Amino acid sequence: MAAYTAIVTVRLKRGVLDPEAETTKRALERLEFDLEDLRSADRFEIDLDADSETAAERRADEMAQRLLANPTIHDYEVEVVRR
Amino acid sequence: MAAYTAIVTVRLKRGVLDPEAETTKRALERLEFDLEDLRSADRFEIDLDADSETAAERRADEMAQRLLANPTIHDYEVEVVRR
Numbered sequence: 001m002a003a004y005t006a007i008v009t010v011r012l013k014r015g016v017l018d019p020e021a022e023t024t025k026r027a028l029e030r031l032e033f034d035l036e037d038l039r040s041a042d043r044f045e046i047d048l049d050a051d052s053e054t055a056a057e058r059r060a061d062e063m064a065q066r067l068l069a070n071p072t073i074h075d076y077e078v079e080v081v082r083r
Numbered sequence: 084m085a086a087y088t089a090i091v092t093v094r095l096k097r098g099v100l101d102p103e104a105e106t107t108k109r110a111l112e113r114l115e116f117d118l119e120d121l122r123s124a125d126r127f128e129i130d131l132d133a134d135s136e137t138a139a140e141r142r143a144d145e146m147a148q149r150l151l152a153n154p155t156i157h158d159y160e161v162e163v164v165r166r
Binding site: 003009021024027028031033034035036037038039040041042043044045046047048049059062063066067068 | 086092104107110111114116117118119120121122123124125126127128129130131132142145146149150151
């Protein structure tokens with residue numbers, strides 16, 4: 001067993017409205033910042049023990065599918081690093 | 084001018100309670116996942132045009148300080164990539 005951190009990034013799929021990101025973008029523009037676009041995402045950093053990096057990645061992927069992401073509106077990606 | 088994406092990751096400072104992360108951790112445990120810890124963070128992906136990578140990073144850093152992060156409770160980091 002080794003110690004890993006799985007980073008799961010959950011984003012809205014392209015085409016799904018993101019009013020929070022739109023509000024943040026407008027607030028930055030009101031502060032006179034120049035920007036082309038702003039997207040927001042949720043990032044989960046999950047510490048877990050697993051037999052291998054592959055096993056850690058598989059478990060984090062299952063966590064994303066079962067709880068962290070909603071497949072109707074979200075895409076997600078998983079990255080695993082040693083801790 | 085070149086096109087960059089600045090990725091701003093905003094985390095709660097160590098010691099600041101994160102009830103949402105705690106709830107997510109417990110929900111995963113109820114689904115019988117094994118995990119040691121879970122932290123959540125907000126990730127902003129900001130497309131902007133700037134004269135250099137340094138200028139893009141400086142602007143994103145200012146956005147974090149003025150709006151995206153609350154210095155009392157948050158740490159943040161900025162990463163800039165060409166788009």
